Each structure stands twice: as C-alpha cells, then as structure tokens.
Amino acid sequence: MRQIKPVVSERLPELLRRMPKAELHMHIEGSLEPELMFALAARNGLTVPYPDVAALRRAYVFNNLQEFLDVYHAGTLVLRTEQDFYDMCWAYLVRAAADHVLHTEIFFDTQTHTSHGLSADVVINGLHRACADAQEQLGISASLILCFLRHLSEHEAFEALEQALPYRDKLVGIGLASSELGHPPEKFAKVFARARALDFRLVAHAGEEGPPAYIWSALDVLKVERIDHGVQALRDPALVTRLAFERIPLTVCPLSNLKLKVFPTLAQHNLGRMLQAGLVATVNSDDPAYFGGYINENYTQTFAALGLTAQHAYQLAHNSFAASFIDASAKQAFQDRLVEVFETFE
Ligand code: HPA
Ligand code: ZN
Numbered sequence: 001m002r003q004i005k006p007v008v009s010e011r012l013p014e015l016l017r018r019m020p021k022a023e024l025h026m027h028i029e030g031s032l033e034p035e036l037m038f039a040l041a042a043r044n045g046l047t048v049p050y051p052d053v054a055a056l057r058r059a060y061v062f063n064n065l066q067e068f069l070d071v072y073h074a075g076t077l078v079l080r081t082e083q084d085f086y087d088m089c090w091a092y093l094v095r096a097a098a099d100h101v102l103h104t105e106i107f108f109d110t111q112t113h114t115s116h117g118l119s120a121d122v123v124i125n126g127l128h129r130a131c132a133d134a135q136e137q138l139g140i141s142a143s144l145i146l147c148f149l150r151h152l153s154e155h156e157a158f159e160a161l162e163q164a165l166p167y168r169d170k171l172v173g174i175g176l177a178s179s180e181l182g183h184p185p186e187k188f189a190k191v192f193a194r195a196r197a198l199d200f201r202l203v204a205h206a207g208e209e210g211p212p213a214y215i216w217s218a219l220d221v222l223k224v225e226r227i228d229h230g231v232q233a234l235r236d237p238a239l240v241t242r243l244a245f246e247r248i249p250l251t252v253c254p255l256s257n258l259k260l261k262v263f264p265t266l267a268q269h270n271l272g273r274m275l276q277a278g279l280v281a282t283v284n285s286d287d288p289a290y291f292g293g294y295i296n297e298n299y300t301q302t303f304a305a306l307g308l309t310a311q312h313a314y315q316l317a318h319n320s321f322a323a324s325f326i327d328a329s330a331k332q333a334f335q336d337r338l339v340e341v342f343e344t345f346e
Contacts, residue, residue: 015342021102029072082122089126096295106127110163143171143172150178168198174195174200216239225248280322
C-alpha cells in the first residue's frame with residue numbers, strides 16, 4: 001500500500017470529507033428522511049403515526065437490529081408510486097455526491113413493497129431512473145443490488161427473483177438483508193445458486209449480530225463475493241485468516257453498529273483491529289436517515305473515536321473502490337483521483 005504523508009489531526013476530518021470514496025452498503029429505504037416521509041405521506045393521502053418530524057426522529061432509538069427493522073418497515077408504508085422511489089433515491093444521490101462518493105451500490109428490496117400491493121417494476125424503474133439521472137446531472141455512478149428478506153422463506157425469495165428478471169439489466173447483484181439471527185445464509189442456498197447462474201454479483205449480510213458460522217456459510221454455501229458488516233469475524237481467528245488471504249471485502253457500518261448496540265461505544269468498535277488484521281474493510285452508512293449520519297459522518301466520527309490516521313483513510317477509500325463491482329479501468333480511474341487528492345491535500 002502507498003505510504004501517505006501524515007496529516008495533522010485538526011485537518012483529518014476535512015480530508016475524510018473531501019476524499020473520493022465508494023459506498024457499498026446503503027439501503028435506500030433507510031435513506032428516507034423524516035421530512036421526505038411526511039411529504040410523501042401527504043402526497044399519497046396517508047398519515048405518519050407521529051405528530052411531526054421531531055417526534056418521529058425521537059422514536060429512532062433501538063436496542064437491536066429487530067427493533068430497528070420494525071420502525072424501518074413502518075417508514076416504507078409511505079412509498080406508493082414510481083415517483084416516490086425516484087424522489088427518495090435522488091435525495092440520497094445528491095447527498096452522497098456532496099460527500100464525494102464517486103460510486104455507490106444501492107441496496108433495495110421488492111418484497112417489502114410487493115407485500116404493500118406495489119409491483120416490482122414501480123420500485124425498480126423509479127430507482128433506476130434516479131441512478132441514470134444522477135450519472136448525467138451529478139456525475140455519480142450508481143448501481144442497484146436487490147436484497148432478499150431473510151425472515152421470509154426461500155420460496156418467497158425465488159418469487160422476488162423471478163419478478164425482477166424482466167429488469168435484469170438494471171441490477172448488478174443480489175444481497176441478503178433483514179433479521180439475521182435464526183435465518184442463516186444456507187436457508188437461501190438454492191436461490192443464490194440460481195442468481196449465480198444468472199450472472200448476478202453476490203453479497204450477503206453476515207456477522208452483524210450473527211455468529212462467525214454465518215460468515216463461513218455465506219462464503220461456502222452462497223458463494224458471495226463480499227460480506228456486509230462481518231464485524232463478528234474477529235471472534236474466529238481461522239475466519240480472519242481466510243478473509244484476509246482471499247481478500248474478501250467487508251462493508252462495515254460503524255454508526256449502524258453503534259445505534260443497534262453491536263458495540264457499546266464507537267471507541268470499542270473493531271474497525272481499527274480489522275485493518276490491523278489485514279482485512280479489506282470499507283466504511284458505509286447502512287441506513288443513514290435512522291442511524292444519525294451519512295458516509296462522511298461515519299468516517300469522521302469513527303476516526304475521532306478510534307484515533308485512526310490519514311494512512312487508514314487512504315486504505316479504506318482504496319478498499320471501497322477495490323471492493324466495488326465496477327470494471328478494472330473505472331476502478332483505476334477512481335483510485336487515481338484518490339491519490340491525487342491525498343497528494344495535493346494541505
Ligand atoms: N441489517 C440487516 N438488514 C437491514 C439492515 C441491517 O443493518 N438495514 C436495513 N436492512
Ligand atoms: Zn445493511
């Protein structure tokens with residue numbers, strides 16, 4: 001890895017904000033800010049069960065993943081039209097571009113919305129149109145990853161996959177999200193095999209709250225290329241050796257881990273130890289509207305809490321491009337821009 005010249009600690013937040021980066025773990029439904037939620041509810045003749053934005057924000061206190069998922073699911077009820085999905089995705093892309101995100105791979109699911117009576121095309125077309133407009137108008141590159149909901153059955157995941165196939169060209173990959181404990185990756189062995197046969201890139205949430213065994217089976221049974229979260233890997237030295245040796249990226253989300261009480265404080269987060277162990281870790285926002293920050297807040301707060309340096313910043317941003325599903329020449333171009341910012345930063 002390139003040696004980066006030291007940056008004084010007062011200047012580090014500015015470098016973190018300004019450095020080019022990719023975001024690889026962000027659920028678009030988790031970017032729905034309370035203000036937009038109320039606006040969409042009004043547009044669709046619906047009500048939000050809170051008196052105002054401030055009251056809704058005050059409800060964003062969680063003890064674990066499931067408590068969050070229940071609130072997050074309630075928030076998706078305001079999404080009814082293709083334009084709603086467009087507006088939500090556009091708002092995120094404007095925010096990401098302001099944070100110097102050059103490329104983003106956006107998670108979404110269709111099962112939440114089809115269970116509310118929408119069809120998959122409304123979801124996918126709205127999100128895709130926002131991504132296309134953002135490339136043109138904001139210069140940010142964006143692709144879409146369809147996540148299956150693991151608390152539902154594999155049969156239902158197969159249905160979601162079949163419904164998405166007419167839009168195959170608008171999707172880069174398949175992921176696995178929602179309640180982790182009790183729903184191990186191997187529950188989805190067959191549907192991931194089918195997705196692999198269809199040439200989708202594969203990722204899965206594993207080792208957020210779940211044990212290292214779930215990371216092993218995401219790799220060995222689902223054959224995913226990246227692990228989402230993966231922070232529990234450090235409990236298993238043999239797994240750490242494998243992840244480092246095979247250079248399997250981990251999309252870490254520090255503020256999410258803090259809000260969902262995976263770690264009691266940010267100072268106890270293991271991101272620094274992951275890098276120390278040679279893991280290909282990245283920093284991401286997960287559900288920024290709910291967890292108190294977009295990607296730059298994840299970087300600045302975590303660096304302050306852990307005392308990480310400009311060298312770590314370069315490593316993490318470099319990893320984010322390396323771990324992305326863009327072609328080799330685009331990766332190189334983004335990494336060249338990264339080097340340029342580090343070399344010219346005063
Ligand atoms: N974990 C699992 N499922 C999710 C998450 C998460 O952090 N965010 C949105 N869906
Ligand atoms: Zn997630």
